[in-house]
Amino acid sequence: MIVVKRLIAIFGILLMLFLAPAGLLADNEGRIRKVVIDAGHGGKDPGALGKHSREKDIALAIALKTGGYIEQYLPDVEVIYTRTKDEFIELHRRAQIANESQADLFISIHCNANNSSQPYGTETYVMGLHKSKANLDVAQKENAAILKEEDYQTEYEGFDPESPEAYIIFSLFQNAFLDQSLEFASLVQSQFKERVGLRDRGVMQAGFLVLYRITMPGVLVETGYLTNSKDEKFLMSEKGQVYIASAIYRAFKEYKKEMEKDLPEVIVPEHQPFMETEEPVGAYEKPDTKSELAKAEGKTYFRVQFATSAELLKDYSSRFKGLNDVDFYEHNGLIKYTSGNFFSFKDANKHKNNVRKKGFNDAFVIAVKDNQRVDLKAARKAQP
Numbered sequence: 001m002i003v004v005k006r007l008i009a010i011f012g013i014l015l016m017l018f019l020a021p022a023g024l025l026a027d028n029e030g031r032i033r034k035v036v037i038d039a040g041h042g043g044k045d046p047g048a049l050g051k052h053s054r055e056k057d058i059a060l061a062i063a064l065k066t067g068g069y070i071e072q073y074l075p076d077v078e079v080i081y082t083r084t085k086d087e088f089i090e091l092h093r094r095a096q097i098a099n100e101s102q103a104d105l106f107i108s109i110h111c112n113a114n115n116s117s118q119p120y121g122t123e124t125y126v127m128g129l130h131k132s133k134a135n136l137d138v139a140q141k142e143n144a145a146i147l148k149e150e151d152y153q154t155e156y157e158g159f160d161p162e163s164p165e166a167y168i169i170f171s172l173f174q175n176a177f178l179d180q181s182l183e184f185a186s187l188v189q190s191q192f193k194e195r196v197g198l199r200d201r202g203v204m205q206a207g208f209l210v211l212y213r214i215t216m217p218g219v220l221v222e223t224g225y226l227t228n229s230k231d232e233k234f235l236m237s238e239k240g241q242v243y244i245a246s247a248i249y250r251a252f253k254e255y256k257k258e259m260e261k262d263l264p265e266v267i268v269p270e271h272q273p274f275m276e277t278e279e280p281v282g283a284y285e286k287p288d289t290k291s292e293l294a295k296a297e298g299k300t301y302f303r304v305q306f307a308t309s310a311e312l313l314k315d316y317s318s319r320f321k322g323l324n325d326v327d328f329y330e331h332n333g334l335i336k337y338t339s340g341n342f343f344s345f346k347d348a349n350k351h352k353n354n355v356r357k358k359g360f361n362d363a364f365v366i367a368v369k370d371n372q373r374v375d376l377k378a379a380r381k382a383q384p
């Protein structure tokens with residue numbers, strides 16, 4: 001079945017290529033077609049340490065989610081990862097991967113740290129000379145990763161990441177991609193601020209070796225401070241990682257749109273990531289008959305929330321196998337999926353256990369009124 005569908009899909013694409021006006025598909029000039037997602041640190045280099053977390057783990061989780069959203073929702077973009085597991089990759093090697101792939105954008109994902117537990121929030125850096133000691137500190141901390149490399153003195157021509165004087169070389173750096181890098185950096189920061197509600201510490205410049213060596217626009221995102229307990233908790237949570245990754249994804253989508261706005265439209269074969277399901281529609285459980293009643297205006301009812309995505313999934317109702325009465329609502333720019341509608345919290349809680357058994361381990365009960373999430377405690381209290 002899958003093979004047949006694939007053949008049909010391939011035939012379809014070939015047909016589209018054949019019918020497409022010449023030149024439209026061949027001309028990739030100026031388009032954003034390849035992005036490198038660089039999860040900072042890895043392997044023997046843990047990066048910054050929080051009380052309960054390591055930068056390398058969080059950076060990887062966010063990097064994989066960000067890349068996943070781009071692959072899923074922007075099928076004409078190829079995502080290249082510098083690492084997809086917990087392994088040590090030299091800084092120069094990361095830049096080399098990006099340069100060899102001739103990527104259009106480089107996104108390096110990190111977490112910040114400070115001697116004080118006070119600072120919190122997000123920063124996005126582009127390559128340049130630091131304008132403050134604080135920015136120099138961040139670059140020094142990130143560049144210190146090379147001290148774990150075997151041959152760093154030769155590889156970086158004697159550059160000492162810990163000596164402030166060494167950073168003077170970056171004042172000679174001509175950043176050919178400064179405008180694009182700044183453009184993307186500010187899109188990332190405004191997504192963090194406006195869509196996720198995170199503190200925007202701004203777009204900054206500093207001498208990061210990994211950005212120094214790339215031959216394309218690039219940024220280094222500091223997604224929060226592991227030394228701040230609130231930031232750390234957020235960055236360690238599945239929800240926090242999804243929010244951060246979807247913000248970077250949306251910034252990328254906007255950047256791509258902006259960069260391509262004056263180019264002729266290109267025919268892109270429609271992406272159908274969920275086509276390869278063999279489950280016939282009839283196999284799903286019947287919708288909950290209570291649902292229509294429960295959705296009556298002004299009434300409070302309970303649903304089981306089990307998944308989140310950056311954009312509404314196509315065919316969402318049939319995508320989640322075996323879950324009945326799948327619905328969604330939007331919150332903070334993300335789509336939340338729920339199953340079932342119940343007047344009684346007890347019934348909803350029972351249903352939650354079933355949803356968890358089907359693999360959605362973090363499913364939980366929410367209270368809803370007029371398709372908006374409301375306070376669960378209050379809703380339970382108000383129950384007859």
Ligand SMILES: [Zn+2]
Nearest residue numbers: 040047110111
């Ligand atoms: Zn880092």
